[in-house]
Amino acid sequence: MSAMNYSAHAEEEVSWTNKEGLWLNIVVKEEEKELRVTEDGGNGDAGEKEEVDYEVKEGEITVTLKEEDEEDDEEHDLLNAKERHDCCGSSGKPQQHHDANKQETLKKPQQKHTGKKLHRCSDCGKSLLSATDLKIHLRSHTGEKPYGCSQCGICFSRSQSLKSHLTIHTGEKPYSCSQCGMKFSRSQSLKSHLRIHTGEKPYVCDQCGKGFATSGQLNLHQRTHTGEKPCSCDVCGKSFTRSDQLLVHQRVHTGEKPYSCNQCGKNFTTQSSLKSHLRTHTGEKPCSCDLCGKRFTQSIHLTIHKRTHTGEKAYHCSDCGKRFATSTELIKHQRTHTGEKPYSCDQCGRRFTQLGHLTTHKQTHTGERPYHCANCGKSFVRSAHLRLHQRTHTGEKPYSCDQCGKRYSDSRVLMKHQKIHTGNPASLE
Template sequence: MGMSKRKGRGVKRHRCQHCDKSFTTSTSLKIHLRVHTGEKPYSCDQCGAAFTRQDTLKIHQRIHTGDKPYSCDQCGAAFRRQDTLTIHQRIHTGDKPYSCDQCGAAYTQQRNLEAHKLNHTGDKPYSCDQCGAAFTRQDTLKIHQHIHTGDKPYSCDQCGAAFTQQRTLKTHQCIHTGDKPYSCDQCGAAFTRQDTLKIHQRIHTGEKPYSCEQCGETFSCGGSLKSHQRIHTGEKPYWCGQCGKTFSRSENLKRHQHVHTGEKPYWCGQCGKMFSQRSNLKSHRRIHTGEKPYWCEQCGKTFSDSRCLKKHQLIHTAS
């Protein structure tokens, strides 16, 4: 008799009339039905947020109390939820239990895998009602919407700089602390951001995953490819407010602006002469070193500056 009772415990006798989902207890069914009715009987006395389950309310209240009862035995990081700790621990174990059946890419969280799968389908289910931009993830849409609202909820307590994302604030704070937590195991170079370290490591591996579909030239980072493509498109999105001159790269505009400001940030360690552009300093240094890397194919004469070579070549073309 006792054996048959134990066997019956796992049977899902309680069925939802709305979606045919089944449960082992009537209490579980009652909680589930709130998904359909919208009932949220448990509310937070601090902020009014409401929940369908009492245990979910309890977890939420830790936001207000600051309570983080689950801590990592590897690094001491603390969390409000047990499942968040479990996900975190995969950083240390390297465990990535969720893998893509299309390309084999693996992830620590199922939601990251689901978002990744949209890359294969091309589906972007989350769209901005302001400009129509579409995204594969809801959190990415939320961050994007700050462009329209101007909302920057994360601010630095050192200098007041504000950011749309918490991780951007965290990276910014490294300026004040001097902290560079990501270091290269090949050469020891340290960085404030993990993605910057990843790009740097391609110097050692030689990896250049970004290629130009126009000419086939490859690059180690997407930003360099984007700048390169402007050679083909002729696009010059950066313009000088003083004279209207346009540039394909922001750093070229910055260098140009020294002409208007009179700023000369580059100086020669040999004679102290100052220059507005690094390239001019480089040419100047050849006066001290005697280096003449530019040579004429017609007569073999060498020059320290490419402009001098160009001027000289006119002698040959004129004759």
């Protein structure tokens, strides 16, 4: 008779048990890497141990799964190799094993695993270690997701994926980083996080050599080379490389703005937009130009600013050839050719080419002047007007004439002055 040695805490969960002995009781070992069985009797040494994948004892199968070095990613179903072998069918209830030969086979001790992958997928040719692994893999082709969350209804192809998902509802985060104390709901997430501290990037792109901490990050990156955009909007058809990009885009259609500022109550579609907005309250400007020292609240603003030093204007109009530093400026300019005015006032019906112009116009109806001078208290409708006014206090004159060097606080005044040099003084009137 075989004697089983294993730690009690290694038992993760029991799927189901049939007291009449008709069904199988499956116990999954999550933490143990190997299950050792000591064979008593025979010619073998009493202390000799043989490594096996699973052993059957009195109608019970004990399965030990070996953890593969396979990363997961938040955008995908969990890729944990440790999987509970759930015997539920589409009805969600345990099913009887009608194949007596297969059941008899399971009752016999299995020989040591040789590492050979015997189970091949007929759809993609991938080889799997066991029939159960193949069954789970096939769901990636069929789209079957038999494990549903009772809280929110989201379905998963793996029971372990559902189990990890449930921690979102419970808030449980049992895995903590010993370096920074950050907590995680899954051990694999902690493992990936630790690479931030170690700098390890074991997944390398064979196209450009860039390294990544997780296989999921590498898979997403490779789409920049292939151009693959598998996530498409069912409303407008626009495609994205990542599911989180699609989720943010869909808020354009739904109008959802789930992130709210606790200072002023303004709502935003993304957490990063809220984070950038909060800097308007704190005054924080973490992004600085290494050429002139000017600081910005967002890195994109710094990138655009640097083009004033380099003179780069990468975006050009196909109608008139005029070039612009940003794609947004080009889009706004093209409306001068098309006549498009997509923004309309709900008070008077007046239409505008830019959202900023509409926002400013609406203040003529409300009388709102949200921008106040900290020096004299004067209020303004637009932030640009406030900035211009503040130069009367600071004496700043950032606009200079390239002909005579005279400086001005307002770019419009400089443009009028330059007409003196062009020989068209009448236009100054």
